[in-house]
């Protein structure tokens with residue numbers, strides 16, 4: 105066949121947008137079914153990965169049927185850059201699109217060859233930078249019914265020998281990472297938000313299409329769908345990262361005209377660059393990614409990441425780490441927001457943990473990783489030595505030794521240890537309060553923070569459940585493992601997880617449900633144990649585990665919640681912790697607070713507070729933690745409410761440090777409403 109395989113461009117069409125707007129006006133029922141879109145996308149992506157080798161071969165054969173194009177294979181970035189160097193032939197300017205495979209994987213090598221990189225996208229849309237400064241400012245376009253208006257708007261099956269408008273061909277090569285490619289017929293698809301792709305195709309003297317292996321799907325129909333999904337889910341993210349870099353110039357128009365013999369060749373590079381290895385590894389799900397960048401939308405560290413030449417998303421963050429190019433993996437707060445936003449539900453935070461743990465197995469862990477990763481031991485020692493340990497961590501020279509030794513920020517106040525832990529309190533009390541065998545019972549997974557640092561929260565939980573006729577048991581348990589996995593110790597995490605799973609499963613066999621009061625522990629027990637230590641017992645535990653608010657709301661819906669609460673007129677600022685949001689826990693938590701007579705929730709804030717456990721204490725992260733929390737602090741101060749409520753202990757500490765206002769756990773509100781807080785412990 106003569107010519108080249110079809111190159112399709114998709115972009116928001118005015119007609120589609122009008123239709124979507126009118127549908128949005130007609131009512132919620134007529135809006136796009138995102139559930140269906142996500143499940144079809146999942147099918148396409150799973151098939152793309154399970155048949156990756158054969159699809160790549162088929163795509164190559166389909167492309168090679170055309171005489172006007174050559175298809176090259178690049179095992180790694182160096183090989184790809186070598187191919188491109190052969191194509192560039194003296195032209196120094198390379199036009200690129202925003203594809204991660206081009207910008208992150210190939211640009212550094214091209215830079216070393218002395219090529220000038222031009223990004224027409226930035227020059228067209230750069231004015232947005234003045235308006236959208238921060239991820240918090242992004243509009244919720246998806247929620248406005250705009251999904252689905254991305255149409256195939258042009259088909260460049262034969263590149264014009266001259267631009268349509270009579271303008272000249274420029275002396276440059278366009279290097280474009282494709283959004284999707286069809287194995288069936290060799291066609292490629294791009295999503296463009298401005299006219300960057302069409303201009304590049306129209307005006308560059310040669311064109312190189314970069315096809316990451318995971319971009320190849322079975323057929324055109326699937327490729328159209330995948331590309332459309334990039335637009336649907338990434339529509340807001342396109343407004344970020346638009347700041348032109350110094351020396352960008354005015355894009356294509358600034359480039360010199362091409363005066364040589366016109367030979368508009370098109371080349372295809374099939375790029376592996378580690379993808380085949382990832383496909384065989386534990387990190388395979390990373391390749392499900394379609395590059396929509398929805399995961400950037402609410403990522404708290406997005407705005408703070410340096411991205412001089414690279415573009416950045418949580419997915420890129422991990423991909424670049426795997427390629428040895430990202431030394432900042434420790435910055436991630438594991439807030440789970442990217443996981444929640446991703447249309448394919450790729451669990452990026454867990455994949456990051458896994459990748460870091462594998463790296464640490466080969467290269468070792470620092471002393472600080474080992475100490476902070478053993479948070480339970482640290483707390484146990486601190487509690488035994490309290491109150492002296494509290495003085496040691498706050499007063500010189502002990503303070504200096506602990507903080508400097510662990511690399512913690514000396515400006516941050518560490519939480520106090522308690523001489524009597526919750527479990528010690530409970531052991532004394534339970535002997536006195538043992539009840540009848542037919543009483544409903546729960547097994548309370550306490551977690552380290554409530555046990556050692558905030559026993560008052562754990563006590564409140566026991567008292568409130570007792571008030572509702574529930575007997576509370578505290579089974580044998582170890583730290584949930586989050587500090588371990590967060591400090592690169594996957595083996596230690598699995599050991600603790602297995603211990604807890606067995607212990608909690610035994611309680612379920614005895615007729616108990618599992619209740620937790622810490623959102624992070626709940627996330628581990630309900631979800632991460634399944635994803636990192638899948639077993640029948642882990643599934644059993646996950647199915648019977650409840651965050652305490654969820655458990656109490658279940659009682660309420662069954663008409664069993666004790667409503668004998670005193671009325672106290674109070675306005676509340678509610679901060680939703682990231683790990684509770686990741687479990688869809690916001691609704692129950694808010695309903696519980698609103699169930700208390702006289703309580704009115706004035707403000708709900710769902711932005712990350714920036715703390716992430718010990719993360720915000722670390723010297724190198726402390727300023728960023730404060731910066732991320734800044735918006736929340738301002739909102740709290742402006743709100744002028746009676747109470748600030750949040751379920752997460754780390755959020756409480758961060759709020760208290762940033763505002764000087766004490767924050768309570770919702771269970772403490774109930775304790776007060778039942779009048780239990782005044783009873784002797």
Ligand code: SF4
Nearest residue numbers: 403418436437439442
């Ligand atoms: S877990 Fe949170 S901080 Fe980490 S990459 Fe995802 S959104 Fe960003």
Ligand code: SF4
Nearest residue numbers: 393394396397399446
């Ligand atoms: S990981 Fe990010 S870029 Fe990839 S599909 Fe999910 S949201 Fe989109």
